[in-house]
Amino acid sequence: MTSVVVTEGLTKRYGRRPALADCTLDIPAGHVVGLVGPNGAGKSTLLQLICGLLRPSAGRLSVLGGEPASGSARLGFVAQDTPVYSGLSVEEHLRFGAHLNPSWDDQLAHERVDRLGLDPKQKAGKLSGGQRAQLALTVAIAKRPDLLLLDEPVAALDPLARREFLQGLMEYVAESGTSVVMSSHLVADLERVCDYLIVLVRSRVRVAGEVEELLATHHRLTGPRIDPEALGPGRAVVHARHTDVQSTLVVRSSAPIEDPAFSVDGIDLEDLVLAYMSEAAESGRDRVLEKQR
Amino acid sequence: MIEFHLDARSGVAPYMQLIQQVRHAMRLGLLKEGDKLPTVKDVVASVAINPNTVLKAYRELEYEGLVQPRPGLGTFVTRTLGDEADLAAHEPLRRDLEGWLAKARDAGLDDESIEALFVNTFRHFSAERAGRRG
Numbered sequence: 001m002t003s004v005v006v007t008e009g010l011t012k013r014y015g016r017r018p019a020l021a022d023c024t025l026d027i028p029a030g031h032v033v034g035l036v037g038p039n040g041a042g043k044s045t046l047l048q049l050i051c052g053l054l055r056p057s058a059g060r061l062s063v064l065g066g067e068p069a070s071g072s073a074r075l076g077f078v079a080q081d082t083p084v085y086s087g088l089s090v091e092e093h094l095r096f097g098a099h100l101n102p103s104w105d106d107q108l109a110h111e112r113v114d115r116l117g118l119d120p121k122q123k124a125g126k127l128s129g130g131q132r133a134q135l136a137l138t139v140a141i142a143k144r145p146d147l148l149l150l151d152e153p154v155a156a157l158d159p160l161a162r163r164e165f166l167q168g169l170m171e172y173v174a175e176s177g178t179s180v181v182m183s184s185h186l187v188a189d190l191e192r193v194c195d196y197l198i199v200l201v202r203s204r205v206r207v208a209g210e211v212e213e214l215l216a217t218h219h220r221l222t223g224p225r226i227d228p229e230a231l232g233p234g235r236a237v238v239h240a241r242h243t244d245v246q247s248t249l250v251v252r253s254s255a256p257i258e259d260p261a262f263s264v265d266g267i268d269l270e271d272l273v274l275a276y277m278s279e280a281a282e283s284g285r286d287r288v289l290e291k292q293r
Numbered sequence: 294m295i296e297f298h299l300d301a302r303s304g305v306a307p308y309m310q311l312i313q314q315v316r317h318a319m320r321l322g323l324l325k326e327g328d329k330l331p332t333v334k335d336v337v338a339s340v341a342i343n344p345n346t347v348l349k350a351y352r353e354l355e356y357e358g359l360v361q362p363r364p365g366l367g368t369f370v371t372r373t374l375g376d377e378a379d380l381a382a383h384e385p386l387r388r389d390l391e392g393w394l395a396k397a398r399d400a401g402l403d404d405e406s407i408e409a410l411f412v413n414t415f416r417h418f419s420a421e422r423a424g425r426r427g
Contacts, residue, residue, distance in 0.1 A: 173343075
């Protein structure tokens with residue numbers, strides 16, 4: 001299978017502060033990729049690098065087999081906060097899209113607007129948040145892009161609008177097979193729609209892979225207190241919590257863990273993401289403590 | 294035609310939930326031989342899940358011999374589960390189980406203990422069976 005995005009040591013700095021550091025990824029085509037992480041982790045920076053709005057400070061990046069190009073017809077991008085022109089009507093958005101994009105699918109655009117019940121004469125500024133998001137998505141997918149990038153598309157929407165947005169997006173993916181990369185911090189949504197996950201924390205990629213494989217290789221171990229080092233080779237401790245008598249570990253291991261001392265459970269995507277996030281938070285805290293000493 | 298739903302907090306993988314819902318509908322007679330399953334596009338448009346999840350569930354059902362895809366037409370149920378004889382066996386078994394539950398209550402077991410005892414025994418029983426077969 002081909003890759004839609006390949007990066008190697010990709011880095012973006014604003015002044016001296018790295019927004020994205022040493023990011024190496026290989027995102028296969030035909031997936032809905034969830035890009036997850038706390039605010040300020042570098043999600044938007046990565047998306048803007050991919051769609052050519054930002055230039056890397058260091059490292060390599062290939063998008064759809066070539067240099068990223070801003071405004072490429074093969075890329076659909078919906079930036080944060082559902083970018084529509086509030087002074088333009090729904091119909092004007094579609095005409096604008098048709099004018100700018102040689103690959104524009106006018107039938108698809110109008111069918112979607114019909115089905116969503118949007119009034120073509122309505123000014124975008126008068127639409128609800130959910131309708132604005134749907135209009136922005138319509139404009140992006142009517143380009144018939146090979147890669148669709150969505151930056152926090154549902155963050156500001158109420159639960160119903162969020163569900164409707166994801167329904168429309170999945171329907172489009174089912175009929176077109178378009179690759180999608182979407183950032184979000186709503187893991188419950190990502191768990192439904194994504195089959196590939198990238199966890200970004202503090203400007204670094206913590207883990208990336210197919211959701212099914214990630215779930216199969218991460219385990220929660222509960223048992224008597226243990227030094228994580230003593231777990232043996234091939235088992236990486238992602239996150240550990242200890243009381244005076246008990247240890248709870250999240251462990252990555254491709255081989256099944258059969259240790260009679262522990263009760264071994266599966267883990268859901270939300271707990272997996274949280275384990276990687278809190279690992280980063282704790283090691284960050286440790287560093288701060290060391291400095292103070 | 295049936296409609297799927299997803300329980301995000303059940304801990305059961307989404308594709309497995311779809312499989313269970315098809316089997317369940319077949320056992321209840323809501324899906325019979327020749328009935329059509331919703332298309333992948335219809336499922337994702339109503340449940341908002343990844344299309345690959347639906348494809349995986351349908352492939353698994355096909356592997357189990359319960360459904361068959363017909364190119365260009367859709368996926369169709371090829372068997373009827375839970376026939377009359379099966380359903381007829383349910384009633385006496387249910388009565389036995391109710392008798393057992395009454396005994397467990399009399400012995401002072403609470404709901405959680407009863408459930409744990411049943412699940413444990415069932416697991417051992419299934420494991421032994423599987424062992425004997427293998």
